[in-house]
Amino acid sequence: MSDSIDEQAKEEGRARARSTAVWDSRICDKEYWDYLMTIIPHDAIGADMTKQALYNSYGPKAWYRNEQFQCKDCGRNEVWTAEQQRWWFELAKGQINSRAIRCRACRKAWREKTGRVSHAERQKRKKDSGPG
Numbered sequence: 750m751s752d753s754i755d756e757q758a759k760e761e762g763r764a765r766a767r768s769t770a771v772w773d774s775r776i777c778d779k780e781y782w783d784y785l786m787t788i789i790p791h792d793a794i795g796a797d798m799t800k801q802a803l804y805n806s807y808g809p810k811a812w813y814r815n816e817q818f819q820c821k822d823c824g825r826n827e828v829w830t831a832e833q834q835r836w837w838f839e840l841a842k843g844q845i846n847s848r849a850i851r852c853r854a855c856r857k858a859w860r861e862k863t864g865r866v867s868h869a870e871r872q873k874r875k876k877d878s879g880p881g
Contacts (some may be wrong), residue, residue, distance in 0.1 A: 760791070762790075762791030762793075765836075766790070766791070766795045766812055767786050767789055767795055769784065769795035769796075771797040771799050773799045773809075776801075776803070777798075782811070785812075789811065790814055792813065794814075794831040794832065794835055796809075796811055796812050796835070798811070800838075801839060801842075802838075802842035802843070802844070802845065803845075809845060810845060810858070811867070812831075813832055815828050815829070816828065816849070818849050819853075820851050820852040821850045821851060822828060822851055822852075822858075823852060823855050824856055825828060841875070
């Protein structure tokens with residue numbers, strides 16, 4: 750009984766992930782998209798391919814899942830959440846093959862050290878400056 754409940758919960762998760770996924774014919778054909786939707790993980794968030802920046806990439810994201818990584822500066826184990834990935838790839842238009850490499854604290858320290866500005870800060874400045 751427990752296995753059937755687990756499988757039912759997983760199928761509900763896959764259905765939820767499929768409900769947020771959006772196909773883009775510029776990226777893959779419908780047959781491949783339909784296949785991807787049959788293998789979408791139950792713990793994923795479906796990707797909106799129409800919002801991803803292409804950058805001549807062969808590997809668009811059909812879904813996002815939490816990904817563990819080790820910060821290259823402090824060595825701490827971190828998780829790049831599916832929601833953070835969705836923001837990065839769909840709103841910030843990040844390179845589709847990029848990955849998180851620094852934890853939030855080290856990323857902030859790196860920006861201060863190098864004088865770099867976060868995407869959110871650039872967007873805020875752009876909005877504050879108005880039409881140019």
